[in-house]
Amino acid sequence: xxxxxxxxxxxxxxxxxxxxxxxxxxxxxxxxxxxxxxxxxxxxxxxxxxxxxxxxxxxxxxxxxxxxxxxxxxxxxxxxxxxxxxxxxxxxxxxxxxxxxxxxxxxxxxxxxxxxxxxxxxxxxxxxxxxxxxxxxxxxxxxxxxxxxxxxxxxxxxxxxxxxxxxxxxxxxxxxxxxxxxxxxxxxxxxxxxxxxxxxxxxxxxxxxxxxxxxxxxxxxxxxxxxxxxxxxxxxxxxxxxxxxxxxxxxxxxxxxxxxxxxxxxxxxxxxxxxxxxxxxxxxxxxxxxxxxxxxxxxxxxxxxxxxxxxxxxxxxxxxxxxxxxxxxxxxxxxxxxxxxxxxxxxxxxxxxxxxxxxxxxxxxxxxxxxxxxxxxxxxxxxxxxxxxxxxxxxxxxxxxxxxxxxxxxxxxxxxxxxxxxxxxxx
Amino acid sequence: xxxxxxxxxxxxxxxxxxxxxxxxxxxxxxxxxxxxxxxxxxxxxxxxxxxxxxxxxxxxxxxxxxxxxxxxxxxxxxxxxxxxxxxxxxxxxxxxxxxxxxxxxxxxxxxxxxxxxxxxxxxxxxxxxxxxxxxxxxxxxxxxxxxxxxxxxxxxxxxxxxxxxxxxxxxxxxxxxxxxxxxxxxxxxxxxxxxxxxxxxxxxxxxxxxxxxxxxxxxxxxxxxxxxxxxxxxxxxxxxxxxxxxxxxxxxxxxxxxxxxxxxxxxxxxxxxxxxxxxxxxxxxxxxxxxxxxxxxxxxxxxxxxxxxxxxxxxxxxxxxxxxxxxxxxxxxxxxxxxxxxxxxxxxxxxxxxxxxxxxxxxxxxxxxxxxxxxxxxxxxxxxxxxxxxxxxxxxxxxxxxxxxxxxxxxxxxxxxxxxxxxxxxx
Numbered sequence: 114x115x116x117x118x119x120x121x122x123x124x125x126x127x128x129x130x131x132x133x134x135x136x137x138x139x140x141x142x143x144x145x146x147x148x149x150x151x152x153x154x155x156x157x158x159x160x161x162x163x164x165x166x167x168x169x170x171x172x173x174x175x176x177x178x179x180x181x182x183x184x185x186x187x188x189x190x191x192x193x194x195x196x197x198x199x200x201x202x203x204x205x206x207x208x209x210x211x212x213x214x215x216x217x218x219x220x221x222x223x224x225x226x227x228x229x230x231x232x233x234x235x236x237x238x239x240x241x242x243x244x245x246x247x248x249x250x251x252x253x254x255x256x257x258x259x260x261x262x263x264x265x266x267x268x269x270x271x272x273x274x275x276x277x278x279x280x281x282x283x284x285x286x287x288x289x290x291x292x293x294x295x296x297x298x299x300x301x302x303x304x305x306x307x308x309x310x311x312x313x314x315x316x317x318x319x320x321x322x323x324x325x326x327x328x329x330x331x332x333x334x335x336x337x338x339x340x341x342x343x344x345x346x347x348x349x350x351x352x353x354x355x356x357x358x359x360x361x362x363x364x365x366x367x368x369x370x371x372x373x374x375x376x377x378x379x380x381x382x383x384x385x386x387x388x389x390x391x392x393x394x395x396x397x398x399x400x401x402x403x404x405x406x407x408x409x410x411x412x413x414x415x416x417x418x419x420x421x422x423x424x425x426x427x428x429x430x431x432x433x434x435x436x437x438x439x440x441x442x443x444x445x446x447x448x449x450x451x452x453x454x455x456x457x458x459x460x461x462x463x464x465x466x467x468x469x470x471x472x473x474x475x476x477x478x479x480x481x482x483x484x485x486x487x488x489x490x491x492x493x494x495x496x497x498x499x500x501x502x503x504x505x506x507x508x509x510x511x512x513x514x515x516x517x518x519x520x521x522x523x524x525x526x527x528x529x530x531x532x533x534x535x536x537x538x539x540x
Numbered sequence: 541x542x543x544x545x546x547x548x549x550x551x552x553x554x555x556x557x558x559x560x561x562x563x564x565x566x567x568x569x570x571x572x573x574x575x576x577x578x579x580x581x582x583x584x585x586x587x588x589x590x591x592x593x594x595x596x597x598x599x600x601x602x603x604x605x606x607x608x609x610x611x612x613x614x615x616x617x618x619x620x621x622x623x624x625x626x627x628x629x630x631x632x633x634x635x636x637x638x639x640x641x642x643x644x645x646x647x648x649x650x651x652x653x654x655x656x657x658x659x660x661x662x663x664x665x666x667x668x669x670x671x672x673x674x675x676x677x678x679x680x681x682x683x684x685x686x687x688x689x690x691x692x693x694x695x696x697x698x699x700x701x702x703x704x705x706x707x708x709x710x711x712x713x714x715x716x717x718x719x720x721x722x723x724x725x726x727x728x729x730x731x732x733x734x735x736x737x738x739x740x741x742x743x744x745x746x747x748x749x750x751x752x753x754x755x756x757x758x759x760x761x762x763x764x765x766x767x768x769x770x771x772x773x774x775x776x777x778x779x780x781x782x783x784x785x786x787x788x789x790x791x792x793x794x795x796x797x798x799x800x801x802x803x804x805x806x807x808x809x810x811x812x813x814x815x816x817x818x819x820x821x822x823x824x825x826x827x828x829x830x831x832x833x834x835x836x837x838x839x840x841x842x843x844x845x846x847x848x849x850x851x852x853x854x855x856x857x858x859x860x861x862x863x864x865x866x867x868x869x870x871x872x873x874x875x876x877x878x879x880x881x882x883x884x885x886x887x888x889x890x891x892x893x894x895x896x897x898x899x900x901x902x903x904x905x906x907x908x909x910x911x912x913x914x915x916x917x918x919x920x921x922x923x924x925x926x927x928x929x930x931x932x933x934x935x936x937x938x939x940x941x942x943x944x945x946x947x948x949x950x951x952x953x954x955x956x957x958x959x960x961x962x963x964x965x966x967x
Binding site for chain 1: 631665725727929
């Protein structure tokens with residue numbers, strides 16, 4: 114009986130677990146510090162109040178309930194003892210025969226971790242609800258105040274980072290201001306909000322072709338989003354962003370400017386790349402440790418490529434499945450294979466009915482691309498229940514521009530504890 | 541132009557606002573410290589992971605968006621200046637011609653406010669998500685630990701208070717343990733969880749007839765809930781409940797044992813009853829202040845009754861509408877009327893397909909009562925969108941025993957900030 118430990122219940126870990134589920138002579142323990150698998154590509158829709166957290170997140174143990182050889186533990190892994198072949202978590206230590214590390218990345222603030230408080234990133238449900246609270250909260254604050262300077266600051270949204278996430282967030286805020294909230298206020302006009310997408314490099318969406326990126330920029334402009342390229346951020350505080358000598362006053366700043374790997378790789382002393390990702394062999398194992406595999410955003414795979422594979426869901430999914438199949442092959446006495454990525458292309462969406470898609474030489478945009486995007490995302494949503502409700506919710510909001518989850522939920526749950534209305538923090 | 545200020549966007553405040561919306565010579569400001577109206581009767585379903593917050597909560601300003609004479613402000617009212625006819629909130633002060641106070645009640649811990657931390661009540665979305673986090677979290681903890689004593693404590697749920705809310709919570713936890721989670725764990729058996737409903741008085745559901753309450757107790761027993769009557773709680777801490785000399789070890793304690801009015805009545809120096817509710821005249825105004833009305837849970841109305849009207853949604857709804865109509869009547873030069881409550885009966889639900897209903901001499905229970913309960917609640921859910929999705933969600937979970945919102949969402953949203961897995965607090 115071989116014990117496989119999987120760290121992380123994202124696309125890679127979950128898909129590996131499914132392949133290993135109910136297989137003879139295999140026992141699996143999956144550790145994650147959240148109880149849910151998160152459909153990350155739609156997380157920005159939770160932040161933008163279009164979907165509820167439960168619509169894109171499913172308890173990992175429910176997904177795996179029917180595989181009797183899999184145990185799911187909610188726990189946080191803090192280290193790996195390579196010699197003892199032991200995973201050390203906060204609440205337990207477990208020995209493995211095979212280890213799959215798939216605990217992903219977090220936001221990188223390039224040495225300015227103090228910026229995170231003012232400019233949250235978007236990787237977890239908690240961060241998404243925090244962003245929702247902030248975005249909806251500033252409209253409430255702007256409606257309450259009669260001070261023009263504060264109103265302007267509250268109605269300025271800065272998104273740092275011009276990759277797909279930044280573009281999606283900026284487009285969604287543009288839509289909220291133009292359509293969703295248009296009629297709801299008396300003292301302010303949400304259509305006059307300023308939305309500024311800041312990119313340090315020379316253009317947005319650098320991983321896409323120039324022509325598609327230009328078209329995305331035009332679509333953003335139509336939603337009222339200003340794009341500023343070649344503008345590295347030099348400072349962030351609670352009231353705005355510094356771009357060299359220029360200052361942008363803004364109550365809401367969102368961070369979509371870069372990621373770095375989970376610290377686990379560095380803590381293990383194995384080879385990592387510039388972003389902290391673990392460098393892997395052609396079979397996704399670690400050099401000199403054939404019993405340890407790495408998959409998803411945490412892996413730096415560059416065999417036969419000029420740059421490592423990007424941190425996309427299809428990469429993670431294919432790698433998770435591949436590793437699980439290699440483990441099965443090896444326990445059955447067969448030789449391992451080497452990983453080959455089947456390119457699924459890349460896409461980004463801009464608002465309610467526009468998207469761009471690039472797959473090799475195939476490029477398209479507009480409503481058709483958006484429909485392809487919708488179909489792909491619904492197809493991959495992991496459980497049927499969620500797929501069903503998310504589809505309904507989308508169809509619904511497509512036709513009426515509403516957002517069903519416009520809730521400002523305070524962090525404080527107590528009544529006696531000095532709760533304050535959300536967003537009063539800098540009043 | 542008369543300015544009507546409404547404090548509170550619950551059933552009373554919102555229904556008053558709708559009557560006053562788009563009426564000539566009336567201007568309305570509605571203040572609430574949340575941005576959403578909450579369909580309180582279904583709040584326990586959010587706590588029990590069956591519904592998402594957004595399915596029972598709708599932004600107040602969206603509901604009222606089409607009434608151009610209504611301004612909605614998210615702000616917390618701290619006092620009323622009776623002489624200056626001014627409402628004082630954290631961010632603004634506003635003068636009124638008419639004032640409607642409808643800011644409800646909060647949980648009362650009978651002088652033991654320190655118990656709240658260990659035994660949260662259920663009045664807000666924040667509290668509901670906290671309860672969900674705790675209930676789901678202890679199963680994760682029990683699965684992780686191999687210490688039998690801790691496992692037993694983690695799998696013991698104590699609900700304090702045998703009114704409708706306590707009965708609904710206990711029944712829902714019974715169902716989660718028996719059906720929803722039954723297959724999901726490897727080290728624990730959720731069916732063996734202990735669920736204890738504690739009531740200080742001689743029987744549960746004291747507002748219902750003895751025969752219905754007895755039948756509810758039998759339904760609870762069938763779901764594995766132990767009922768303990770005549771058991772006043774004398775102490776609560778993070779690991780259990782003290783009942784006189786007896787000690788119950790439990791990681792999860794929920795409070796459904798009593799409410800007291802918002803402190804606004806006492807702060808104004810007007811007549812209040814034992815629970816802090818404002819004593820009102822037959823037209824729901826305050827003695828000597830015909831320009832101030834009180835509605836809903838905050839009002840103590842006992843004209844022609846032996847006890848004040850109970851804190852039920854139909855009471856609040858009827859009072860809110862009545863007050864708005866009286867204001868319209870008076871501004872049109874007509875005389876005020878006096879309030880009469882049209883009794884809608886009372887109901888409570890026990891688990892997935894059982895309920896009890898009592899309306900005068902009409903009493904029924906079981907599946908039929910539950911279907912009536914479902915229809916009534918869906919009918920009253922305030923916006924069509926929510927009604928639609930909640931219905932679907934219910935139908936869905938009725939047939940597969942699933943709970944669509946089993947998410948443990950941490951309070952901390954930061955990545956660098958030392959987040960811990962939910963529920964590690966007493967590890």
